[in-house]
Amino acid sequence: MIFELFLGIGFILIAIALVVFFKKFLINSVTGVVALLLLSILADWAKYPAIKIAITLVTVVVCGFLGLAGVGLLIILKLLGFTLQ
Numbered sequence: 001m002i003f004e005l006f007l008g009i010g011f012i013l014i015a016i017a018l019v020v021f022f023k024k025f026l027i028n029s030v031t032g033v034v035a036l037l038l039l040s041i042l043a044d045w046a047k048y049p050a051i052k053i054a055i056t057l058v059t060v061v062v063c064g065f066l067g068l069a070g071v072g073l074l075i076i077l078k079l080l081g082f083t084l085q
Contacts, residue, residue: 028067035071036063051075058084 036059043052053059053074062084063070077084 029064032063032067032070033060035068036060036074039071039075051078053078054083056084 036053036055039051040053040055043049059074062074066073074084
């Protein structure tokens with residue numbers, strides 16, 4: 001009886017931790033992809049090709065996993081002459 005109670009409480013705590021982690025991951029991913037799209041639109045609008053990053057599967061995945069840090073990484077790589085395709 002006691003074992004099942006502790007097991008149930010453990011599962012609930014694990015579920016809460018997973019929800020918190022995935023919520024943070026989802027918010028980070030969405031902000032990264034939105035920032036990538038805004039950067040692309042602004043680079044086209046301002047006619048500034050130095051920061052124009054192509055929207056490909058690789059760049060979206062990088063921004064999806066790393067969020068805003070991924071956008072910063074892509075900008076630095078673009079300015080150094082590397083492109084991800």
